[in-house]
Amino acid sequence: MLFELREVGLDRGGKTVLDSLSAEIPEGATAIVGPSGAGKSTLLRLLNRLADPDRGEIAYRGRPLREHEPLALRREVGLVPQLPALLEGTVESNLRYAADLAGESLELDETLGHAGLDPSFAGRDVKKLSVGEQQRAMLARALAQRPRVLLLDEPTSALDHAARDTIEAALTELRRELEISTVLVSHDPEQARRLSDWVLRLEAGRLVGCGPLEEVLA
Amino acid sequence: MIPLASVATSIHIAIWQVAASLVLVALAAAISFWEKADLERDILVATGRSIVQLTLVGYAIKLIFEADTIWLVLLLLAVMVFFGAITARHRAAKVPESFRPLLIALALAGGTTLGLVVALGIFEPTPRYLVPVGGMVIGNAMTASAVALNRLGDEMGDARARIEATLALGATAREAAAPTVRRSLRSGMIALVDSTKTTGLIFFPGTMVGMLLAGASPTDAVRLQLILLYTLLGSVSISALTATLLAYRNFFTPAAQLRELESKAPA
Numbered sequence: 001m002l003f004e005l006r007e008v009g010l011d012r013g014g015k016t017v018l019d020s021l022s023a024e025i026p027e028g029a030t031a032i033v034g035p036s037g038a039g040k041s042t043l044l045r046l047l048n049r050l051a052d053p054d055r056g057e058i059a060y061r062g063r064p065l066r067e068h069e070p071l072a073l074r075r076e077v078g079l080v081p082q083l084p085a086l087l088e089g090t091v092e093s094n095l096r097y098a099a100d101l102a103g104e105s106l107e108l109d110e111t112l113g114h115a116g117l118d119p120s121f122a123g124r125d126v127k128k129l130s131v132g133e134q135q136r137a138m139l140a141r142a143l144a145q146r147p148r149v150l151l152l153d154e155p156t157s158a159l160d161h162a163a164r165d166t167i168e169a170a171l172t173e174l175r176r177e178l179e180i181s182t183v184l185v186s187h188d189p190e191q192a193r194r195l196s197d198w199v200l201r202l203e204a205g206r207l208v209g210c211g212p213l214e215e216v217l218a
Numbered sequence: 219m220i221p222l223a224s225v226a227t228s229i230h231i232a233i234w235q236v237a238a239s240l241v242l243v244a245l246a247a248a249i250s251f252w253e254k255a256d257l258e259r260d261i262l263v264a265t266g267r268s269i270v271q272l273t274l275v276g277y278a279i280k281l282i283f284e285a286d287t288i289w290l291v292l293l294l295l296a297v298m299v300f301f302g303a304i305t306a307r308h309r310a311a312k313v314p315e316s317f318r319p320l321l322i323a324l325a326l327a328g329g330t331t332l333g334l335v336v337a338l339g340i341f342e343p344t345p346r347y348l349v350p351v352g353g354m355v356i357g358n359a360m361t362a363s364a365v366a367l368n369r370l371g372d373e374m375g376d377a378r379a380r381i382e383a384t385l386a387l388g389a390t391a392r393e394a395a396a397p398t399v400r401r402s403l404r405s406g407m408i409a410l411v412d413s414t415k416t417t418g419l420i421f422f423p424g425t426m427v428g429m430l431l432a433g434a435s436p437t438d439a440v441r442l443q444l445i446l447l448y449t450l451l452g453s454v455s456i457s458a459l460t461a462t463l464l465a466y467r468n469f470f471t472p473a474a475q476l477r478e479l480e481s482k483a484p485a
Contacts, residue, residue, distance in 0.1 A: 074388040
């Protein structure tokens with residue numbers, strides 16, 4: 001099992017954001033769906049230790065997350081946040097920074113290609129990219145670390161239909177070409193249908209469904 | 219060694235002269251009133267505090283000069299460092315637990331720069347040199363570290379998304395905060411660097427003005443001013459660097475996670 005959640009709870013500002021979640025996330029493509037404010041992004045951040053739960057435990061490949069060294073874990077379990085947040089510089093310098101952190105050599109053109117970007121993007125200043133292009137550069141940056149798992153937080157929420165289709169095509173291609181498991185947060189059940197085969201459904205911090213796509217989003 | 223005795227004169231300032239200068243304070247208050255800047259009360263408080271504080275410190279310095287012991291000097295400098303850190307903490311309100319980094323920064327800046335100017339033989343280790351120079355060093359260090367931490371607090375809030383995205387790549391807290399720390403350090407140092415660049419052209423620094431007014435030769439006034447400017451450059455660099463390097467850590471947990479400072483948990 002990729003992730004196992006046991007009675008996971010988290011409070012913020014005196015409010016319960018996640019309430020006793022127990023679920024399993026297998027290898028492959030998982031979607032966490034639910035309305036805005038359900039706790040989806042918060043749960044995603046727990047999976048690579050950008051935050052720790054206040055209660056309960058999460059295990060990654062059978063070992064409690066707290067026993068994983070956070071920096072090494074984050075290089076293995078990459079996260080692409082909802083809004084692009086690249087470092088100043090070019091697309092290439094961002095990819096190199098990520099690859100260097102992970103101790104990986106960078107196959108620049110190939111990595112850009114996996115994120116749906118052509119090689120001409122390498123030298124582009126990140127400030128001059130559209131939001132959709134920045135989001136794909138974020139995806140490429142995460143891929144530069146050759147992660148085993150990719151956590152994607154609403155990767156198309158700020159994009160128009162054309163840009164969304166490009167990202168979705170890139171993700172589908174990724175699953176086919178690279179053996180990467182993905183956990184995708186989406187408020188859109190249709191997107192979950194297109195991109196996943198296992199679903200966790202949250203509402204107001206509680207788990208209201210967990211299982212194969214066809215069962216949970218029937 | 220600066221021959222301070224040769225430039226020291228005995229100019230006498232009468233109370234009525236100080237009182238007369240309050241006309242300028244009244245002018246400042248009038249401008250504030252006229253333009254509705256709402257600073258009259260602050261100007262009044264500032265003027266009152268400056269009279270009380272400087273008079274008290276004047277007597278304290280007189281006592282220290284007469285006692286002529288290094289221990290009283292060190293005590294005075296320690297008190298300055300303590301109150302400097304408390305004052306700077308208000309400017310760094312967005313930095314969690316900022317008092318300790320500021321206290322260490324001011325103590326280190328004061329200790330290192332005063333230690334160096336004494337070790338290099340620039341000043342004698344006597345109250346007459348260490349008290350005024352120490353006051354300037356700690357005062358400037360306080361301003362620089364307060365400005366640096368004020369910027370750090372703002373930037374850590376504004377750059378939260380970028381910092382967390384960098385942490386998500388497996389960067390250390392230091393690596394993720396590096397651009398923010400760099401900009402905060404710059405903002406702490408830039409004011410003194412700029413004023414050092416323009417000194418003599420756009421403004422005359424206080425020490426030089428004071429010495430000229432006291433009757434010192436322009437050569438001595440310039441030399442002492444240069445020494446003090448360079449001493450202050452060293453001191454603000456040390457304090458801004460120490461304060462930012464210690465304070466940025468307070469935004470992170472030991473597991474390199476950004477602390478939740480406000481109730482802005484993502485949905």
